[in-house]
Amino acid sequence: MLPELGIIEGFYGPLWSWQERTQLVEALAPEGYRFYLYAPKADPFLRRRWAEPHPEADADAIAGFARHCQSLGVRFGIGLSPFEIFNHFDDDARAALAAKLAWLDRLGIRDLAILFDDMRSDTSALAATQADIVHWVAERSAVDRLFVCPSYYSDDSVLDRVFGERPANYLEDLGRLLDPAIQVFWTGEEVCAREISPGHLARVTGQLRRRPFLWDNYPVNDGDRMSRHLHLRAFTGRPADNARHLAGHGINPALQPTLSQIPALTLVACYRQGKGYQYGAAFVSAARATLGDALATQIQRDLLLLEDSGLGRLSREKLAELQRRYQTFDHPAAREVVAWLAGHYQVTDDMVQTQ
CATH class of the missing domain: 3.20.20.80 (Glycosidases)
Incomplete structure (x- = not known):
C-alpha cells in the first residue's frame, strides 16, 4: 500500500x-x-x-x-x-x-x-x-x-x-x-x-x-x-x-x-x-536510476566518506582527491558533490536563527 x-x-x-x-x-x-x-x-x-x-x-x-x-x-x-x-x-x-x-x-x-x-x-x-x-x-x-x-x-x-x-x-x-x-x-x-x-x-x-x-x-x-x-x-x-x-x-x-x-x-x-x-539493494537501484551506472558505482564506493565521515573528518588531501574525482562526471549530482566538498552547502547557526 x-x-x-x-x-x-x-x-x-x-x-x-x-x-x-x-x-x-x-x-x-x-x-x-x-x-x-x-x-x-x-x-x-x-x-x-x-x-x-x-x-x-x-x-x-x-x-x-x-x-x-x-x-x-x-x-x-x-x-x-x-x-x-x-x-x-x-x-x-x-x-x-x-x-x-x-x-x-x-x-x-x-x-x-x-x-x-x-x-x-x-x-x-x-x-x-x-x-x-x-x-x-x-x-x-x-x-x-x-x-x-x-x-x-x-x-x-x-x-x-x-x-x-x-x-x-x-x-x-x-x-x-x-x-x-x-x-x-x-x-x-x-x-x-x-x-x-x-x-x-x-x-x-x-x-x-x-x-x-x-x-x-x-x-x-x-x-x-x-x-x-x-x-x-x-x-x-x-x-x-x-x-x-x-x-x-x-x-x-x-x-x-x-x-x-x-x-x-x-x-x-x-x-x-x-x-x-x-x-x-534499494539504494543501488535508486542510485543507478538517478545517476547512471558509472556515477552510481562511484557514489557507492565513497558512501562512507560522503555520508558517515563528512567534511569534518576529511583531510585536505582527501577533499582535493574527491573533488578531482567528481569533476570528471558531467552530471548535476556530481556537481552537487563538488559544491558540497567546497563548503557551498554549509548551513551556519546564524542562518538557522535568522531565516
Whole structure:
C-alpha cells in the first residue's frame, strides 16, 4: 500500500533554483510523488517577512511552478510561517494575513500549510490560540486542503529546550479543538526520527484524533552539523505497515536536489515491497536510476566518506582527491558533490536563527 507521498521543501539553508525544483518534481512524479509543498525557511516572505508581498518576479516564478506541477498531476501548495503570530493575533496581524491569503488564492494553490514550527511562544493557551488562527484561515482561504504544523511537532525534548517547555496536553488540546478536516504534521519521536513505528503512529493518532500527516526529516541535512554530511542512503525504520496509520507521507529533502532523488526513490520501494524490502539493494537501484551506472558505482564506493565521515573528518588531501574525482562526471549530482566538498552547502547557526 502506497500512501500519498510528496516533497516538503522545508529546510534551512540556501534556496534551490526553480530549475532544480522542476527537475526534482519531474523525476519523482512518475514514481508516485503526488504533492509538493513550497516552504523553504530561506524565503523571507513566507516566514520572517511574511506580511510583505513577494517581489513580482518571485511571485511569477511560484505561479509558473504551480502550473507545471499541476500539468504533472502533482498538487502544489505553500507552507506559510507567519512568524510568532500566535503571540499577537491582533487587527494588524489579521489584516496582513487576509492580504496574504488573497494573494495565495490568486496563485491557484491547492494546499496551504500554516506552520508554527521553530518559534517561541509567550501565549498561555497556545493550542487554543493556534486552532483559532487556523480556523480563521480556513474561513478565508479557497484551498482544497489545509494543514497545520504544531509548535511541538515531535516528542523530542530538544523542542522544549530550545523553544520553551510545551504546555501540558498541548497535542491533545490541539487535536480536540481543530476541525477534523484539517491535517496535522508530525515528525515522529524525534525531530529527525531514526525510526517511525506503527505503534508510535497509533498513539499519536489517539492524541490528535486523526491520523498524522508525516513530515519526515530525512534526507534533510540542514543545520551546522548535518550539512557537513550527504544523506544518500536508503530509507530505513519506516515499515510499510505505517501506511495504514498515516494521512500522508512528505519528505523534507536534502540541500542537494538531485542527490535527494536517491533516498526518495527508496521510500517508494519500501512501501511497495513491504517485508521484501532490502535497503542496500534499494539504494543501488535508486542510485543507478538517478545517476547512471558509472556515477552510481562511484557514489557507492565513497558512501562512507560522503555520508558517515563528512567534511569534518576529511583531510585536505582527501577533499582535493574527491573533488578531482567528481569533476570528471558531467552530471548535476556530481556537481552537487563538488559544491558540497567546497563548503557551498554549509548551513551556519546564524542562518538557522535568522531565516
